[in-house]
Amino acid sequence: MLVTQQEQLRADVTALVDRLGPGRSSLIPILQDVKRQYHGIDADAMQIVADLLDIHPVEVYGVATFYAFLDPAAQGQFVIRLCRTISCELAGKEAVAHRLESELGIAFGETSEDGRFTLEWTNCMGMCDQGPALLVNDRVYTRVTPETVREIAAECRAAYDGHAAERKEGYLV
């Protein structure tokens, strides 16, 4: 990581800690924001958070790896999580899964080379009456069909390209 990037990271995390407070209960909200801004929580970020909260970095690592949404691995701008639990399965999630893989060119658990998309399974997301359901970052899509997969991907691509000049992905992020 470049020194300037590291300084930027330290500045961002410091601002977060100032806002949320240096107590242990701020750890998860801080990591949620780091993840949202950086799409991953690398070793540098964990060290900085640990320093500012005065805890051991392994504590930060332990928490980050425990929660599905805090996965430290670098992920795409758009994390697509398809529900794999029984009601969505009965509603036809398998066909949607296949279409997602072919549309995005990646398998579940992978991130596309251009860093746009990560495809993941998620457990029940409480949309069982409107399955198959998926999340794109914070946004919920219900009654997804193989046909609407294309629209969802196109929507994400348009949002990404639209903001590429500024390197900001405000929409859907």
Next chain:
Amino acid sequence: MSIQTQGNTLTFASIDADAGLKAALALSRADIVDTVADSGMKGRGGAGFPTGMKWNFAGSEKGDRKYIICNADEGEPGTFKDRVILSEFADLVFAGMAIAGRAVGAAEGIVYLRGEYSYLRPHLNEVIKKRRAAGLLGEDVGGVKGFDFDIIVALGAGAYICGEETALIESLEGFRGEPRNRPPFPVVAGYRYAPTVVNNVETLASAACIFAKGVEWFKSFGTDRSTGFKLFSISGDCAQPGVYEFPFGITVADLLKEVGGEEAKAVQIGGASGTCVPRTQFARQMAFEDIPTGGSVIVFGPHTDMLAVAENFLDFFVDESCGQCTPCRVGNTKMLAAAELLKDGACPAEYVAELRELSGTMQVASKCGLGQTSSNAFMSILEHFGDEIMSRTARAQTARTSS
């Protein structure tokens, strides 16, 4: 819009949350607890602990720092009623939290909202802001001098186990969501080791209803041992899935008739940690004395592969076990491996008997509800659909010998 009800009894929609809060604030703290105890209400999350008793325990603890936590970490597969309650009846929930705060002497409330529902957070914060402006949160709530109570919303990060109350508390404190040893129970030493009431979203909303309409009204619904009405999350193979309200005591058959799922060969009640009820038992009642439930009903149509259902549930638990207790961490992976053996038609009946013993071990030796209940669905599916599953063994073997 999202709540479908039997007949026209859309109860939550007909309740004035603030009337409930005002009625409660007119009572002494002890009387609030007694009212909830008299109503006979049991926790709506599924475990069914009497709410009045919980409030009484927390209220009797000494100390001026206590907490009310609203458990909105609705992660049980097939459950989505809390999403609807929070979207449409957040005022009832917050009124219920303030009533609980008054009853036990707490000044702080926390809504633990699951990460998957993060899109609800702006709405909830908006409702909280309005209630503050109306004097229904903040200082001197409802004009009662010295009663300060405020609510914040905390966001989970994708962990089913955090619906377990002590794991939820660990998560709020910034730790991995690993359940604590009990005792001490949260009512004695919960959030920050202060007395804490953790109630389900629906429990808190229903508490506000009890004060708005009275104990007798509440008890006019349901059965003697399961008073009141209940929201059910209904999904799977039925014509009209959705959130429904029924009084406790409704039979599985009647419920299926309402949602257009009469063809079902089985229903899963209580989510992945609940039990599978076959067609022959559809006369049973949804109530704590018969089939206890947090309201999740997943309907399986006549062509459902029940082994695939069991495998889906076990996959879920392998993923969601926090890993603390060996019987749960290893037991669930063994169960899943066995389901795969069964699928391949390579599981001797003797091994199935061993699985039953393993299930018993998981039930007695796991610390929290996850490990204690995770094998229930698989065991009940094996019990009721053993022929369907074991005949698969025979078929697979036939295929092998004839090829």
